[in-house]
Amino acid sequence: MVIYRASDYASMSRKAANIISAQVIMKPDCVLGLATGSTPIGTYKQLIEWYNKGDLDFSRVTSVNLDEYKGLSGDNEQSYRYFMNHNFFDHININKSRTFVPDGTDPDSEHACARYNEIIREVGGIDLQLLGLGHNGHIGFNEPGSAFEKETHCVDLTERTIEANKRFFEKEEDVPRQAYTMGIKTIMQAKKILLVVSGEDKAEIVKTAFQGPVTPAVPASILQLHNDVTIVADEAALSKME
């Protein structure tokens, strides 16, 4: 596990964007596993800037996103499909039909998740998976207690996650209670993992996840066992690491 200490959010974003750019340059037809949340927004902005300068070409890239709220369609502004279009895909030359997000509109959880697993297999697996980190150690929407061996599945969101994500919704009742997420097994099968984390409010979980024991109680702790993980964090997020 490589931990890169960035001075602040902007520098964290640039470093993460550099790693993603390197992947796209080295393998133009790569499969990027992408993430939502506020942390990667700066990374996407930086990539868009370099794309606009002519330094990057996404035309042969495929993407698979980590998760989606169950019940939200892509035109719902709170959906993760909308987030990805708005924050990234609409601004680069990626072929939208090669960008995948679990289908939140499919009410049949088993079907939606099986289909998503099939898609990940069909595209040949993930070359580089970008991750954020939830305050309780969740990655994607794999909440504490998630079995490590799961592929894409439907989860009940914890109160803490609902609370953290309600800022994006008009009222708390609007936050969906369930989501489809890639499982830990799917994430661990990615060839490379890049986790971005910023802010003092994440310092405690960064320490627990990456210096504590590997346990399903802290889903991100499993990343200690992956052989190619880079954590790009700002000083504030690393402030409790020993």
Ligand SMILES: N[C@@H]1[C@@H](O)[C@H](O)[C@@H](COP(=O)(O)O)O[C@@H]1O
């Ligand atoms: N499903 C997403 C996660 O993938 C993300 O990592 C987490 C942290 O988000 P933020 O970066 O906004 O703190 O939020 C959501 O729950």
